[in-house]
Amino acid sequence: MFSKETYINRRAILKKLVGSGVIVIFGNNESPCNYPANAYYPFRQDSTFLYYFGQKRDGLVGLIDVDNDCEMLIGDDIDIEDIVWYGSVDSVSDLAAQVGIDKTAPMAALKDLCDQACANKRTVHFLPPYRHDIKIQIMDLLGIHPNQQKQAASMPLIQAVVKMRSTKEPQEIEAMERAAEIGYKMHTTAMRLIRPGVTEKYIGGQIDGIALSYGAMPSFATIFSQHGEIMHGNPSPAPLEAGRLALCDCGAESIEHYCSDNTRTMPVSGKYSQRQLEIYSIVEACHDYVLEVARPGVKYMDVHFAVCRLMTDRLKELGLMRGDTEEAVRAGAHAMFLPHGLGHMMGMDVHDMENLDQINVGFDAETRPNLEQFGTNCLRMGRKLEEGFVVTDEPGIYFIPALIDDWKASGHCAEFLNFDLLETYKDFGGIRIEDDVLITADGCRFLGKDIIPYHPKDVEEYMG
Numbered sequence: 001m002f003s004k005e006t007y008i009n010r011r012a013i014l015k016k017l018v019g020s021g022v023i024v025i026f027g028n029n030e031s032p033c034n035y036p037a038n039a040y041y042p043f044r045q046d047s048t049f050l051y052y053f054g055q056k057r058d059g060l061v062g063l064i065d066v067d068n069d070c071e072m073l074i075g076d077d078i079d080i081e082d083i084v085w086y087g088s089v090d091s092v093s094d095l096a097a098q099v100g101i102d103k104t105a106p107m108a109a110l111k112d113l114c115d116q117a118c119a120n121k122r123t124v125h126f127l128p129p130y131r132h133d134i135k136i137q138i139m140d141l142l143g144i145h146p147n148q149q150k151q152a153a154s155m156p157l158i159q160a161v162v163k164m165r166s167t168k169e170p171q172e173i174e175a176m177e178r179a180a181e182i183g184y185k186m187h188t189t190a191m192r193l194i195r196p197g198v199t200e201k202y203i204g205g206q207i208d209g210i211a212l213s214y215g216a217m218p219s220f221a222t223i224f225s226q227h228g229e230i231m232h233g234n235p236s237p238a239p240l241e242a243g244r245l246a247l248c249d250c251g252a253e254s255i256e257h258y259c260s261d262n263t264r265t266m267p268v269s270g271k272y273s274q275r276q277l278e279i280y281s282i283v284e285a286c287h288d289y290v291l292e293v294a295r296p297g298v299k300y301m302d303v304h305f306a307v308c309r310l311m312t313d314r315l316k317e318l319g320l321m322r323g324d325t326e327e328a329v330r331a332g333a334h335a336m337f338l339p340h341g342l343g344h345m346m347g348m349d350v351h352d353m354e355n356l357d358q359i360n361v362g363f364d365a366e367t368r369p370n371l372e373q374f375g376t377n378c379l380r381m382g383r384k385l386e387e388g389f390v391v392t393d394e395p396g397i398y399f400i401p402a403l404i405d406d407w408k409a410s411g412h413c414a415e416f417l418n419f420d421l422l423e424t425y426k427d428f429g430g431i432r433i434e435d436d437v438l439i440t441a442d443g444c445r446f447l448g449k450d451i452i453p454y455h456p457k458d459v460e461e462y463m464g
Contacts (some may be wrong), residue, residue, distance in 0.1 A: 001098070001256070002171055007075075008100035010052050010164065015066045017160035021123035024114070024141075025049050026134050027060040027075075042217055047348035048127060048161055048312035050257055054099045057089060061110060067122070071301045072096075072103040074110050095139035099204070114141045125154035127161065130355045139214035150357075158356050165353055166361075167388035168344065173438060173447075174345070175258035176390060178446035180436065182214045182252035183260035187452045190224065190250075191463050193438065194266055196242040200224050203248075204235030211252040219350040223249035228265060228430030229398040231340065240268045245276060245429045251350060259350045261392055262452055270463050272456055279397050280431050280456060281315040287433040292340070294385060294393075294437060294444045301367045301382030304342040307395050308334045320425075323416045333416035335375025336407060337399075343392035344380035346436050351380065352390075389439040396432030399425040 004352045014023065027049040031196035033247035045056045053062040053073065060075040078089055092104045105113070117124050124142060128150045129135045135146035144152050168176070193203050204224040211218040225233030226240060228247030240246060246268055251261040265280070267273070272280060286307045294303050308329050314322040315337065321328060327332060345352035345361055353361045358380050363369060367382035381391055404426060406412075408419045433454050436447040453462045 001056075003092050004098060004100045006169075006171070007052060007054045011064060011100075013070060013164060014052060015064060015069070015162055017163065018066055018154075018156050020066050020126060021125050021154075022117045023062075023064040023066060023125045023154075023157060023346040024110075025052060025062040025064075025127065026129065026137070027053070027055070027062070028058060028131065029133055030058050031131075044217070045257070047257070047353070048165070050348060051161075051165060053101075056096045057095060060092070060095070061107070063110070063113060070103065071101045072105055072113075073099075073101050074105045074107055074113075076107050090461070098454065111141055118142070123154070125157040127157060128153040128245065128355060128357065149274065162353055162356060162361055165347060167386060168347065168390055168438075169366045169388075172258060172347070173390075175254045175256040175387075176260065176436070176447055177449065178256075178436075179215065179219070179254040179258050179260035180262075181254050181450070182211060182254070183250070183262050184448060184450050184452050185214065186210045186250050186252060187248060187262055187264050188462065190246075190248045191264070191266060191453070191459065194240060194246050194268055194463065195270070196268055198237050199237055199239050200226065200235040200246075201237050203246075207248070207250050208420060211250075214252065216253040216255055216257055218262060219251040219253045223247065223263075226268070226429060228396075228432065229428075230430075231398075242269045243273070244268045245431065247432060248433065249434065257345060257348050259348065260309070260447070261346060261350050261396055261436060262436065263396075263432045264452055264454055264459070265431040265433065265457055266463060271460055275428075276431075277456060278318060279428070282311060283395055283397050283431045283433050284455065285314065286311050287393055287435070290393040290395075290437065290446060291446075294391075295442065296385055296387050296439060299367055299382060299384050300362075300391060301369075301379065304379060304382070305329060307342055309336065311338060311395065311397070319421055320418055321416055322418060328413070328416040331413055331416065332373045332375050333413035335373075336403065336413065336417055336422075337397045339375045339378060339398070339400075339403070339461050340394075341379035341381060341398070341433075343394050343437075346390040346392060356378075385439045385444075387439055391437050391439070392434055393437045394432055394434030396430060398430035398432075399432075401426045 028046045029039045063072040075092045096104050204222050224235045226244045227233050247265045249263040312325045312334050362381040364383045369379040370376040392458050404422050437444045453459045
């Protein structure tokens with residue numbers, strides 16, 4: 001948790017941005033696995049609640065009465081039964097005082113507070129819920145059915161939260177640097193363990209254990225697979241095979257719940273083949289190109305398409321693509337190889353604030369994604385970059401057999417793609433290189449004191 005003043009200042013700014021009404025920010029509850037007492041899923045507080053109220057305990061709600069300049073922490077103190085099993089915790093009033101709030105109320109009082117606000121025709125602002133228990137709570141409080149709550153959520157509150165959380169404070173950047181240090185340990189551990197015969201699940205488990213032992217938890221479900229062409233390929237029981245590539249996409253949350261997110265693609269045998277190096281070098285060049293062009297005032301959508309043009313030019317040199325580069329990218333032919341966006345916002349959420357709708361987080365009126373075009377519809381970030389933003393830089397090239405077959409059968413983008421040559425790459429897999437980029441006053445830099453090896457010779461030397 002940061003200083004008391006941090007949360008006081010954040011709530012003060014939020015009140016100015018929202019302007020009027022009552023703001024209700026829900027914390028999360030426990031999520032049992034297969035019966036109520038089996039809290040197998042680790043508790044994770046809602047990120048926006050953490051941002052404004054700082055406390056990690058379950059069963060809390062923050063209320064801000066903007067018009068009357070009143071702030072309240074709502075929740076029930078734990079009883080003796082909980083103390084027996086889980087130990088003593090601070091009272092709700094103590095938790096409130098730690099973040100500069102002097103008023104508390106039991107959870108039962110929240111209904112009355114919302115009823116009073118509605119009776120006086122005041123706006124009750126809430127964010128789009130993503131957990132079913134919170135959806136039920138909102139229905140009980142405000143009478144809004146769960147399937148209408150996303151539309152009923154407060155746009156002024158969404159816009160205020162996005163504005164504030166997008167630009168990272170120095171202490172937030174420090175927390176992300178700590179997460180990057182854990183991510184370095186995770187990835188370099190994978191590099192040391194990769195060899196033929198070791199299972200994907202074994203390495204995935206070792207990676208997750210590092211995140212749990214040095215930080216709060218993995219920042220998302222670890223991706224570790226020889227089938228790098230599968231975007232979210234979770235570890236399987238399959239043993240690693242000589243000659244294949246292993247793609248590792250993982251990250252950690254720091255104790256303060258700030259995230260890292262990196263990807264490396266490594267040769268199972270310890271050395272890249274010539275064919276692998278040809279594709280790897282293209283991804284490497286695209287990854288490094290971002291450092292040259294990303295800076296304040298530049299639209300990340302423009303960076304994405306600059307990378308797509310570079311990738312297309314290089315794939316044409318190998319004979320996998322052909323034709324005019326601009327026309328190919330405009331038609332979306334590059335999405336055969338890169339079906340996702342260049343990156344996304346990072347912060348307390350690995351896809352920062354994605355629960356507020358990616359259109360609200362990653363785009364503005366000038367940079368709405370083309371939701372009709374394959375590949376472009378998966379962009380998560382396109383808006384103008386600002387100092388203090390943290391975004392991922394994650395180009396990749398994937399050979400997806402089903403996608404090759406589908407486009408070949410329909411003739412989609414046939415004028416730009418060499419399907420005969422693509423057939424010979426169906427067993428290739430995929431390559432992605434990803435790092436987290438902090439936008440600085442005059443450019444950008446990777447987060448992390450130590451950069452995880454990614455240049456081919458460095459990867460091979462480290463694995464050796």
